Amino acid sequence: MTDATTARPATASETRTPSSAAGELASRAPSKRQRRRHRVRRLTKRDKIVLALMLGIPTLVELALVWGPAVATVFLSFTNAASASPVKNVGTQNYHYLRTIDPEFWPAVRHNIIWLLVFAIIATPLGMFFAVLLDRGIRGSRVYQSVFFLPVMLSLALIGIIWNVVFNSDFGVVNGFLHDTHLHSPVSWYGPDHDLTAVLIEASWRQAGYVMVLYLAGLKAVDPALREAAALDGANAWQTFWQVVFPVLRPINIVIVVVTVIESLRAFDLVYITNGGTNGLELLSAEITQLIVGPANLVGRGSALGVVLLVISLVPISFFLVQQFRKEKNG
Structure with a gap:
């Protein structure tokens, strides 16, 4: 009497001989070249x-x-x-x-504090504003970025020479404009009453470009999905920046705070070029x-x-x- 169930054919794994199984294990084992590749190389004397x-x-x-x-x-x-x-x-x-x-100690401390406040209230927000505009991809953004960043590449001595042409009491551009338009009498910009204002304008011109580059790098790293999600929730551009983008820029904000404080404390070149750090500077x-x-x-x-x-x-x-x-x- 034959068996009711049909005999199942043996698979290849069941019919393997011991020699074939050993060959398969040997093939799975790492080769000598692979072991040599993963071996940690010891440092030589050289x-x-x-x-x-x-x-x-x-x-x-x-x-x-x-x-x-x-x-x-x-x-x-x-x-x-x-x-x-x-x-x-x-x-x-x-x-x-x-x-x-x-x-001169306490006037110097006061001027350094003023320097810091101008950087924090004027130069840094201005640089952030430039970065936001350029990040929106306006026409000619590459040209504007180069123009704003140009003062950062110039030495502070050269910046002082450039602004001397603007603020010079005798042949300066500003006093020439005031004289031609009769809006105001010529101003001694590098005198004890206005020299700090003039030098702060020069320093802010450079600092704004520096801050712009830092913020622009941070904005480029922001995930576009965050802006898209904010737009779907009905947020406008102002709300999207301050409530979504700006919190993501926290590491950049910390760096800019440190850079702003250090730059205001080590300010020297423009002041020394102007009048040696005396008479109001x-x-x-x-x-x-x-x-x-x-x-x-x-x-x-x-x-x-x-x-x-x-x-x-x-x-x-x-x-x-x-x-x-x-x-x-x-x-």
Whole structure:
């Protein structure tokens, strides 16, 4: 009597011989070439020398040109170092002099604060406005971007020369216009009453282009789906930017805040080119130069002022680093 069920034919896997199974396992095993490819390459003596040079030389340069002078400045700020006297420890006398006696310290602090406010209220919003317009893809945006960014590529000395043609009391463009139109008598733009205003216009012209480039890079990285979703929800262009796009630009905003504070504190070139940082243009950086390089050569007092400027500069830098570390921890 035959079996009711039909016998199922054996599959290829069931009919494999031990030798064929071993061959299949050997084919699945990584080849010698693949094992060699994934093997970690050990550093040779030459590689270690090259790495040591690549890391050591920049580190030595950084220590010699940045941290060495910074530490020396801190030590000199507690001495009476000058051109014609032996170096002696005077404690905090230099800091006391700056706070209570120096007639240019507090005007310099006030002018640096004004510099910061102008950058924060005028230059930065202007740069953001330029970036938003260029991000919308207006006609000739490449040309406008080059025009706005041109001051950033120029040296501050050249910017001072260019604006001297504009604000010069004798042959300046502005005074020529005022004279021809009889709107106002010629103004001494580089005099003690208006020199800070003139130099702030020059500095803002450059700072706005710098901020524009940073914001433009951030806007290009914003996901277009966010704008599309906001448009579907009925948001207009103003609401889309401030409620959707601007919060996404938080990392760029932190960078711009730090850059704005640092740029306002280290402002020096335009001021020194204009009148050497005197007669209404006193700034902390210019006063440091006057104390150390000036006729009095008061290295100790200039170093104390340099330490004050260093401590103030560390505040935005520390804020930026804290934000970055917090972002990496949460990310």
